[in-house]
Each structure stands twice: as C-alpha cells, then as structure tokens.
Amino acid sequence: MQTEVRPSTRTLTYGDALAEATAQEMARDDSVIIFGIGLDDHKAIFGTTRGLAERFGPERVFDTPLSEDAMTGVAIGAAMAGLRPVHVHIRQDFLLLAMNQLINIAAKAHYMYGGGVQVPLVVRSVVGKSWGQGAQHSQALHSLFMHVPGLKVVAPTTPYDAKGCLVASIRDNNPVMFMEHRLLHYEKGFVDEDIYSVPLGKARVLAEGNDVTLVGISYMAVECMRARVYLQQRGISAEVIDPVTLSPLDMETIRRSAAKTGKLLVVDCGWTMCGASAEILAQATEGMQPGTAPGVWRMGFAPTTCPTSPGLEELFYPNGRTIASMVNANCLGGDPDWTPREEDHLTDKIVFKGPF
Amino acid sequence: MALETRPTSEAGIADLSHLFRSLYRIRRVEEEVARIYPSDKIKSPIHLSIGQEAIAVGVCDALEPHDVVFGTYRGHATYLAKGGDLKGLTAELYGKATGSARGKGGSMHLIDPAHHVMGSSAVVSTTISHAAGYAYALKLRRSDAIVASFFGDGATEEGAFYEALNFAALRQLPILFICENNGYAVHTPIRVRQARPDGIVDRAEAIGVPSYRFQNDDVLTILREVRSAVAGIRGGSGPRLFECPTYRWKEHVGPNEDYDAGYRTYEEARPWVERDQVVMIGQTLEPSLRAAIESDVEAEVREAFEFAEASPFPDPGELWTHVYAD
Secondary structure, three states: OOOOOOOOOOEEEHHHHHHHHHHHHHHHOOOEEEEEOOOOOOOOOOOOOOOHHHHHOOOOEEOOOOOHHHHHHHHHHHHHOOOEEEEEEOOHHHHHHHHHHHHHHHOOHHHHOOOOOOOOOEEEEEEOOOOOOOOOOOOOOHHHHHOOOOOEEEOOOOHHHHHHHHHHHHHOOOOEEEEEEHHHHHOEEEOOOOOOOOOOOOOEEEEOOOOEEEEEOOHHHHHHHHHHHHHHOOOOOEEEEEOOEEEOOOHHHHHHHHHHHOEEEEEOOOOOOOOHHHHHHHHHHOOOOOOOOOEEEEEOOOOOOOOOOHHHHHHHOOOHHHHHHHHHHHHOOOOOOOOOOOOHHHOOOOOOOOOO | OOOOOOOHHHOOOOOHHHHHHHHHHHHHHHHHHHHHHHHOOOOOOOOOOOOOHHHHHHHHHOOOOOOEEEEEOOOHHHHHHOOOOHHHHHHHHOOOOOOOOOOOOOHHHOOEHHHOEEEEEOOOOHHHHHHHHHHHHHHHOOOOOOEEEEEEOHHHHOHHHHHHHHHHHHOOOOEEEEEEEOOEEOOEEHHHOOOOOOOHHHHHHHHOOOEEEOOOOOHHHHHHHHHHHHHHHHOOOOOEEEEEEOOOOOOOOOOOOOOOOOOOOHHHHHHHHHOOHHHHHHHOOOHHHHHHHHHHHHHHHHHHHHHHHHOOOOOHHHHHOOOOOO
C-alpha cells in the first residue's frame, strides 16, 4: 500500500533528514540516546549526527570504544532499562562483530523472556559504494537480518522516508535494523519540517507503469528509476516499487503490481543467493496455480567479493542501463544486444572523492 | 584491597537465619529439580548451582531490592537469591504457561523484572554488556540502584567481557562484576584455557576495574566485602569486580554427579563439600530455629512444584505471541 507523501516545499538531503529526525525525536523524548564509533567527531557520520552532541550533551550523545559486540549489548541493556538507544555504525560490515547480541538477544529477548522485557533499539548502518570501498566496506547484509524473527529491517530510499522511518524506528518497541546506502545520503527531496512518522511495513510505488514491475531495494530503487527512463526509449512502461521496509515485507503492494504487469524483477543492493530478492520472488509466486504466477527475475551484486578497481567495481553492481537491458531482453523478449547509451543525468554523481 | 580472615561465627554483620534460609532454599529447590528430572517432567536443560549457592546468596544479600542482577545459564541460585518468584521458576522448568517466561524460555532464560532479575543467556558472556547498558541507564536517570553482573570463569575468555569492563570503567558505571569461578568450562579445566588461570583480577585491574579474588566461598566474607563495595559503587566509585572461587558438585548439565567421567575426581570436590556453606551457616543457628526454617522451606518448595505440576501448558497460540512487541 502506498503511503501518502505529505506536501512540503522544503528540500533536504537524506543525510540531513536523518539528523533532523534524530534531533526532533531526542527533543521530544528524553529516553532517546545515540552513540557509535566516531559519532560526535567533526565528520559526524557523514553529517547525519551533526549538532546532536552540542545540543543534547555527552550523556545522550557519545562516541564509544571500538567494541561493537559489547556496545550492542550495552544498547540492549539500556533498552531493557527503558531507554531508546540508537546505535550507529559507519559501515554495515561492522555489524558482523555484533551478530551474537543482535541475533541471540535483541531479536529474541522479548520472546524468550515471555514478554518480560522489550528491546526498543535502532541499529543504523551505512552500506558503502564507490571510491574503492571494496570487500569490507560495501556489504549489504539486510537479508541476514530479514531471516531472523524478532528483528525489523528498514531500508528507506527517499529523504522523506529516511526521516519518517527513522522516527518510526525510534518509536518502535522492537529492535530495528536501519539500513542506509552511502550514496543515498546525498539524495535530495521534499522533507516536512515538522516531525512525522512513516509507518513501517508499507511499500511505496515510486512510479506507475504497466509492462513490468521493478522492485528496487535501497539504492537500487534509484537505479530502477533510471532504468525506467531508459526503458521509455523503447516504449516500455515500468512500475517501480520501493519496499521501504524489508521486514515486515509489504507483499500486497508487490503482488498487486506483479498481477497487473505479469512481470516482476527484483533488484537488490546485495547478493541474490538466499537474499531479499529470493524471498520477495518466492512470496510473490508461492502457492500460485500454474499459469497465474508472474514471470520473475532478479539482479543484485555479482556473486563475487566487491573489488576496488573502478572497472571491476562497475561490473559488480547493477545499474540503470543493465537493469533496462535485462528488462528489455529477458523480461520482454526484446533485442538481447540492446543496452541504452549512458546518459549523464542517469549515472551516479559521486560527490565525495575520499578519503572516505 | 586487603582482606583479613575472620571466623564466620564472628562476622557479626549478617542475619544468619536469613542467609541460611536463602542458602537452604536454593539447595532444596535444586535437589528437587535433580530428583524429579529423570521423570522427564522438566522440559528444559538444567545447569545446577548446587555447591555454588554461597556466591549468589552473599552477593544478593548485599543488594537492595531495587538493585538489578543479570545472570548466567547456571542461574537458578542468582534468580532465587535476588528474590525471583519460586513458582515462576518451577513452572518455567516444566514448560508451563505460569512460568516466569510463560514456558518459552526455560531454565536458561529465567527472568523476574518485578524483582529486578533481568535475565540470563545460554551464550557465555552475553549478559555482561547488558548489565553495563542497564547500569548506564541507571546512571543517566540518576538512580541510586546498581547492577550486579554474574558470569563464570569461561566468560573471562570472551572478548565481550573485556569490552564490557572497559566501557564500565570508562564511564564509571554503577556495576558489580561477579566472576563465579568453578574452574571448568563444561569439562575443560581453566589451566588448559588460560595462560594465567590466576590472572582474572589482574586483567580486570589492568582495564581499570578494581578487583579482588576471594580465597574460597565463605558466604560471610563474600557478604561483608561485597556490601562494602556496593556502598562504594552506590556512592559513585565506579565498577568493582570480585572473583569468587567455587565448585560445581553436579555435572555441567543435568542432575547427576560425574566424578567417574574422567575429567575430575571427587578428591577435588571434597574440600568444598566439607565446608558446605549450607551446612556451616545452618550449624550457627539454634536447632529449633533451623528446624523451623527448614520446615518452612520444605513447605514452600513442595507447594512450588505442586504449582508447576498443576499449571497448564501454554495454549498453541502462545507460539506466535511476543515475536514482536506492540
């Protein structure tokens, strides 16, 4: 179900929307605290935590030791005590140091203690891309977390949803894995100045179309929108869906679109094996009578480790052109050799040049 | 931290009848668990604290009711010593709907938030950082409560232990770390796991947590020293750690003894059994008082197991509740 975007005339970047959501929620609720490695330094997690330490003080906003495991446990313990911690990781890869706490405790505490405790915890983490992020700064591990009951997984694409979903995640009484793509931090969009919440578990139809349904996860929703423009050159009308929340998944919106177009391509910013794309396609077709299910395809990271050399890295990721080519050739049986000519306004604008 | 040795009968600081009741009650509950276990009515792996009760009792007797404890999977003693509901424990072991976790956690995940028993984990060392986080919240809220974090010697080999101690020391958290050192991780002795088996307190000190190792499990010594440390922590001293030597009398998991298994001998256990704190504290009481306490406890324990027996199993729909909080 598409959630309504409220009208706003103010433009904000995704990163600034996150900072604003955090500040407004911290002002509203003094049980909200935020911490993470480097969180209050001069770079402020790409600006997403800028100003918080000055405004809310070092008890509620703080840098931490390089102890992802224990600091996740600290967040859980603080949540059990009634605080609402936001734990920020500048790379999602670092969550692998915290998996015991996230999966054995955060996900399970409410259940295994018979409802005796709640863990209202937000774990923000940034997925890197470009400028040689490489093997351990580029992974998107959302499907690992989708696998586990008790966790919610959110991956907003637009600045509007970034703010609203972060507010909703902080207010949620469950552990929420909040996934941000590094390149999305620069995306601009309309964002209400007032505080608002976007309900978790609702997909968003970013653009309507009739010939094929493209489901793009996180930054791949942007690439799907680019593919949609390329496909218009061939007279192909693509509907683009941003799931926004990956667990719980809003399959109703995806199924309805797939029933309309008859063709469903999921493009993930992660690997396809046992990934979010596999789950979405399974749920989109499971139990259907022969002949009634949509055609299904998926794209994602190449099944390799992410390389750093630019030419290789380019091949590792789907992009608007490769998605358009896939749709034209495989989903619609068109010319297998067609790849749209690259258009400047439909390519990544990497506004950072490093070192980070 | 200097510690003179005093005969327990001269400690003069404890309500001995209260200590005996707590020690005896835990012992009898677990003896009943062991007795019933072969019937298969208890639907949960059990890690008995028999022989180790003095630590939980000594520490928890030094705490206030609003202080908080986090425990281990060998946690019956901690749960009961802190005031956890006995019927909630027995029913939980039976997998009944009236259990402390509604029959969904079992022996390794006992919890009683009303008495500030905040849970335990099957994964070694996992709750140490929860205790630190809870302590952080208490400090942020300007509460005068403190947290006691119980863990075993094996936990001190996990990285999470050092991470949590560092954070607790860094932020001077109101937390008491209690290492229940029974010398074994399952069946593996500490000497084949740690380069310096006597180095737990040194390592904690090096991180910045003042630490002390007891010579044995004398409950009055534990109570006296922990009471002093707790007063300091409540006053803002920051974290303290105690290493408490003890001995597990039963097998790692299950109701039996395993001195014939080859990895240890009864000779090793004998000195601990000969100075059994349940017996020693009991001997300090007037026989009539002791008999009255024993009689009370027997009735309470009998009632708790009858409650577990009579309680219903969870409804099938309970499988689906508490996956997510509302």
